[in-house]
Structure formats: structure tokens, C-alpha cells
Amino acid sequence: MHDRRTFLSLSAAAAASVPLAGCGTLDKDGYDRAAARIRAPLPETPGFASLVRFATLAPNGHNTQPWTFSDHGTGVGIHPDVSRRTPVVDPDDHHLFVSLGCAAENLMIAAGANGRPAAMAFDPVGEGRIAIDLGRGPPRADALFRAIPARQSTRSVYDGRAVSPAELNALASVAQIDGVRLVMFTDPRQRESVLDFVIRANTLQVGDPAFVKELRQWVRFNPEQAVTTGDGLYSGCTGHPAMPSWIGERAFGLAFTKDGENATLTKQIRSSAGIAVFTGDKEDKDHWVRVGRSFQRFALMATALGLRHALINQPVESPLVRAEFSRWLGIGAARPDLCVRFGHGPTMPMSMRRPVADVVRAA
Numbered sequence: 034m035h036d037r038r039t040f041l042s043l044s045a046a047a048a049a050s051v052p053l054a055g056c057g058t059l060d061k062d063g064y065d066r067a068a069a070r071i072r073a074p075l076p077e078t079p080g081f082a083s084l085v086r087f088a089t090l091a092p093n094g095h096n097t098q099p100w101t102f103s104d105h106g107t108g109v110g111i112h113p114d115v116s117r118r119t120p121v122v123d124p125d126d127h128h129l130f131v132s133l134g135c136a137a138e139n140l141m142i143a144a145g146a147n148g149r150p151a152a153m154a155f156d157p158v159g160e161g162r163i164a165i166d167l168g169r170g171p172p173r174a175d176a177l178f179r180a181i182p183a184r185q186s187t188r189s190v191y192d193g194r195a196v197s198p199a200e201l202n203a204l205a206s207v208a209q210i211d212g213v214r215l216v217m218f219t220d221p222r223q224r225e226s227v228l229d230f231v232i233r234a235n236t237l238q239v240g241d242p243a244f245v246k247e248l249r250q251w252v253r254f255n256p257e258q259a260v261t262t263g264d265g266l267y268s269g270c271t272g273h274p275a276m277p278s279w280i281g282e283r284a285f286g287l288a289f290t291k292d293g294e295n296a297t298l299t300k301q302i303r304s305s306a307g308i309a310v311f312t313g314d315k316e317d318k319d320h321w322v323r324v325g326r327s328f329q330r331f332a333l334m335a336t337a338l339g340l341r342h343a344l345i346n347q348p349v350e351s352p353l354v355r356a357e358f359s360r361w362l363g364i365g366a367a368r369p370d371l372c373v374r375f376g377h378g379p380t381m382p383m384s385m386r387r388p389v390a391d392v393v394r395a396a
């Protein structure tokens with residue numbers, strides 16, 4: 034029976050017998066330098082391109098970066114890039130619009146800290162877009178702004194330490210956005226219940242060949258592949274060693290099993306201090322963007338406090354499990370939008386982004 038351990042030993046064997054053959058010339062240090070360049074500090078008076086770079090550091094489903102940005106002089110438009118949809122895991126573009134909300138919040142925080150106070154509106158016309166107006170004001174120190182280049186989805190096992198009540202309050206209060214509800218669970222029994230939903234949903238997903246196929250298309254198996262594409266899920270971010278992509282693609286099919294993934298998720302969730310669930314008041318693109326903004330503020334505050342977080346979205350992605358998860362949450366017919374674990378733990382490598390030039394479109 035192949036499992037995640039098989040994946041690791043296959044990759045170790047690959048590395049031992051054909052040292053990085055097929056992995057390209059970029060090593061881990063080269064990867065880390067590329068990731069750091071993307072996250073270089075902003076210039077003193079950042080223009081459109083610099084603000085867009087910081088916006089793209091936002092989390093986004095499968096790291097497809099499903100966005101483009103337009104420069105309107107006194108504002109910025111953020112548009113869905115529907116060519117980067119993930120129709121299996123996200124058939125109604127829910128994650129896509131949550132990701133746009135995360136990017137919008139990053140951009141507004143970066144602009145506001147640098148003398149361009151920002152306001153946004155969601156325009157539902159066509160596919161929908163976000164319109165951000167930039168004003169003029171004094172620059173201001175902002176812990177959320179400083180956290181933008183340091184934030185990451187940290188998929189490590191955490192150390193089980195509790196998060197203090199003051200920190201929980203800071204997370205809850207910074208995440209307040211009109212139209213979004215946040216609940217946090219820190220009781221181990223509630224955490225076990227959420228784990229149960231995650232395992233059930235994950236079991237369904239891993240058993241769905243279309244889900245696995247879509248996921249594999251976005252996995253990047255070595256530093257060179259990750260840096261060259263500038264997108265996708267770099268296996269190093271989940272603690273897997275580099276391997277040539279042709280081996281990775283075959284090993285992935287064998288090693289990505291429900292038992293292996295469920296065991297990993299169990300360790301990850303049991304090591305977390307708590308779980309946060311974000312729910313929009315309505316099920317539409319406008320509210321998905323709001324959820325993204327709220328989550329982004331939560332994620333940046335967690336980063337500023339030295340806390341880690343990672344999405345465990347399986348129970349909100351699987352429609353079969355989602356309805357029951359809603360009932361357990363006591364939110365009636367509302368749709369839970371995001372499920373996030375948080376706590377203390379080691380960081381992982383940072384993820385890649387595409388160049389700004391690739392995500393800019395005409396106004």
C-alpha cells in the first residue's frame with residue numbers, strides 16, 4: 034500500500050540515485066532568494082506596480098493567482114482571471130473571489146500605510162470586479178502592513194501551545210468586516226469535531242479522480258519548476274523533498290492517499306491551538322470578497338503576533354459535508370466559507386508568485 038511515506042521514500046531514492054537530475058539547476062537557497070526578492074520592501078512612495086506586488090502576496094486557492102490588476106490613476110481595479118479557475122474544487126468560483134478579497138485587503142493596507150488611504154467597492158457587472166479608490170493622507174505605522182511579506186500558509190505540525198485570550202481578542206477584532214461572522218474554537222472536544230468533518234470531506238476528495246487530477250496540475254515538485262512557473266503548490270512548502278517533475282507526477286498518483294493525508298491532517302489539527310471559521314451573511318461574490326478581506330486581516334494579525342495559520346478547507350469544499358458542518362456550527366442554512374487552524378509552530382518555505390507584469394491588464 035502506497036502512502037505519503039512511500040512518496041517520501043520514492044523522492045529520497047530519486048534524490049540519492051539521480052542527484053537532482055531533472056530538477057534543474059536551482060537549489061533550495063536559490064529558491065529562498067527568489068522568494069525573498071518577490072517580498073522585498075516597498076519603495077518609499079510605492080506606485081501601482083509596487084502595490085500590485087504586495088497585493089499578489091495574498092493567499093489564494095492552489096496558488097493559481099486568479100487575478101489581474103488595472104491602473105486607473107486614482108485607483109486600482111482587481112479582476113478575476115477566469116483562465117486560472119479550479120473548476121473541480123471550486124465549481125462556483127467561491128475560492129476565486131475569496132482570493133480576490135485577500136489581494137484587495139493587502140493592497141489597501143499597503144496603500145494606507147504609505148499615504149494612500151483606500152476604499153473599495155464590489156462591482157457585480159459581468160464576471161464582477163473590485164474597484165479601489167486611493168486618496169491622499171499621511172503615512173502611518175501599521176503592524177498588518179509589516180506582516181504582508183512575512184505571512185504564509187504554514188502547513189507544519191504545530192507545538193500544541195495555547196493562544197492567549199488577548200491574542201484571540203486581537204484576531205477577532207481585527208477580522209471584523211461588515212457581512213462576515215467569525216467563530217473560533219479552542220476547546221479540544223470542538224477541535225476533534227472539526228477534525229471529524231475534515232477527515233470525512235478529505236476522504237471524499239482524495240477518492241475523486243477529478244479532484245486529484247486538478248490538484249496534481251498545480252503541484253510544483255522542485256524549486257526550479259516552482260520558480261519558473263511562479264505559481265502552484267511547491268512541494269517544499271509541505272515538507273516534501275525536491276524531485277524531478279516527471280517522477281513527482283507519477284509518485285503523486287501513488288502516494289496521495291486518503292490514509293496518508295488523513296493521518297497528516299490529524300496530526301496538524303491536533304497540534305493546533307484553535308480553529309477559526311469565517312461565514313459570510315450571504316452566498317454571493319460580494320460576500321466572498323468580504324470573507325477574503327476578513328481572513329486576510331486575521332492572517333496578517335496572526336503573523337504579526339508570531340502565530341501560524343493554515344486553511345483546512347475540506348469541510349467547506351465538499352457540498353455533502355458542508356451542509357452538516359453548517360448544522361454543527363449552528364449557522365442554519367448559511368454557507369461556511371473558510372476553515373482555518375492556528376497556533377504556534379515552525380515556519381515553512383515561502384510560496385512563489387508570478388511577475389507583476391504578468392498580472393497587469395489595460396484599464
Ligand SMILES: Cc1cc2nc3c(=O)[nH]c(=O)nc-3n(C[C@H](O)[C@H](O)[C@H](O)COP(=O)(O)O)c2cc1C
Nearest residue numbers: 092093094095096128131132185186344346347384
Ligand atoms: C480560498 C482559499 C482556499 C484555500 N484552501 C486551502 C486548503 O484547503 N488547504 C490548504 O492547505 N491551503 C489552502 N489555501 C492556501 C493556499 O494554497 C495558499 O494561500 C497558496 O498556496 C499560497 O501560499 P501562501 O498562502 O503561503 O502564500 C487556500 C487559500 C485560499 C485563499
